[in-house]
Amino acid sequence: MTALRLGTRASALATTQSRLVADLVRDRLGRDVELVEISTEGDRSSAPLAQLGGTGVFVSALREALLDGRIDLAVHSLKDLPTAPCEGITLAAVPTREDPRDVVVARDGLTLGELPVGSRVGTGSPRRAAQLHALGLGLEVTGIRGNVDTRVGKVQAGSYDAVLLARAGLARLGRVDEATEVLDPLQMLPAPGQGALAVECRSDDLELVAALAALEDPHSRAAVDAERAVLATLEGGCSAPIGALAEVVEGEDGDELWVRAVALSHDGGLSVRMSASGAPADAAGVGSRLAGEMLADGAAELTAAPAKRQNA
Numbered sequence: 153m154t155a156l157r158l159g160t161r162a163s164a165l166a167t168t169q170s171r172l173v174a175d176l177v178r179d180r181l182g183r184d185v186e187l188v189e190i191s192t193e194g195d196r197s198s199a200p201l202a203q204l205g206g207t208g209v210f211v212s213a214l215r216e217a218l219l220d221g222r223i224d225l226a227v228h229s230l231k232d233l234p235t236a237p238c239e240g241i242t243l244a245a246v247p248t249r250e251d252p253r254d255v256v257v258a259r260d261g262l263t264l265g266e267l268p269v270g271s272r273v274g275t276g277s278p279r280r281a282a283q284l285h286a287l288g289l290g291l292e293v294t295g296i297r298g299n300v301d302t303r304v305g306k307v308q309a310g311s312y313d314a315v316l317l318a319r320a321g322l323a324r325l326g327r328v329d330e331a332t333e334v335l336d337p338l339q340m341l342p343a344p345g346q347g348a349l350a351v352e353c354r355s356d357d358l359e360l361v362a363a364l365a366a367l368e369d370p371h372s373r374a375a376v377d378a379e380r381a382v383l384a385t386l387e388g389g390c391s392a393p394i395g396a397l398a399e400v401v402e403g404e405d406g407d408e409l410w411v412r413a414v415a416l417s418h419d420g421g422l423s424v425r426m427s428a429s430g431a432p433a434d435a436a437g438v439g440s441r442l443a444g445e446m447l448a449d450g451a452a453e454l455t456a457a458p459a460k461r462q463n464a
């Protein structure tokens with residue numbers, strides 16, 4: 153059989169994630185895999201992500217390559233996937249998720265609470281910025297872009313006192329020791345899907361869709377389904393200050409799915425925070441009902457873009 157062509161972005165994190173999935177495919181499907189590099193608009197430009205149309209730009213080039221038949225499968229960070237389904241493409245597998253929490257990389261080994269008032273903390277994520285403001289530590293939160301290496305480098309160079317990152321990214325790059333604090337989700341709820349990978353292929357590639365089920369971790373899938381249902385129901389993209397974290401836990405009557413979510417105003421001053429539980433098989437229902445309650449409490453008005461709120 154010919155080798156499966158796995159499309160990947162060129163960044164260190166993307167290639168690491170792609171190699172990880174390639175190894176899983178070789179082990180569990182017994183198929184040979186060849187990596188094909190695809191460059192995306194998000195990699196080529198240094199403009200703020202929100203101006204490029206959000207993290208979806210990382211995803212679309214790989215999807216085009218799939219639909220064109222240049223590659224057979226694509227690996228994405230699941231948190232970068234828009235919640236709307238893509239015609240002709242199937243999310244064939246969600247492998248076992250990494251630790252979904254955010255971490256701090258600060259100068260001199262400091263934690264957030266140890267940073268002096270006025271310290272410069274870099275993040276390009278409205279979700280992280282809003283939750284940082286909500287902690288009331290008097291930190292100066294400023295935008296930052298670039299890959300993990302660039303962002304950590306800016307702390308080492310002294311242009312930022314700290315940056316916030318997904319623990320999973322650092323861990324996959326073998327640099328998790330550089331984190332100076334792992335943030336408790338009580339203070340910093342991660343992005344929906346953070347720490348999970350998405351393995352996509354063409355929907356009409358029925359044999360591959362079926363075979364890729366061997367890569368699936370049902371608990372990870374249930375958790376990200378619930379988190380993404382929260383995001384979709386709140387109609388938030390990657391630029392909305394929305395956090396969600398779900399996990400499957402063993403209950404008295406079998407597995408239970410727990411979901412926590414928060415929607416904040418961009419300045420972190422106001423928030424709606426709720427949780428719910430239900431059956432893992434009803435993950436999307438649990439997430440969307442939770443978000444429905446949050447909407448009833450005014451979540452949509454909070455997360456609206458700052459300019460829109462001023463006009464309203």
Ligand SMILES: NCc1[nH]cc(CCC(=O)O)c1CC(=O)O
Binds near residue numbers: 230320345
């Ligand atoms: N925003 C870009 C992005 N997309 C996925 C990850 C990390 C890996 C993951 O969450 O699975 C990162 C970097 C970060 O947020 O620090």
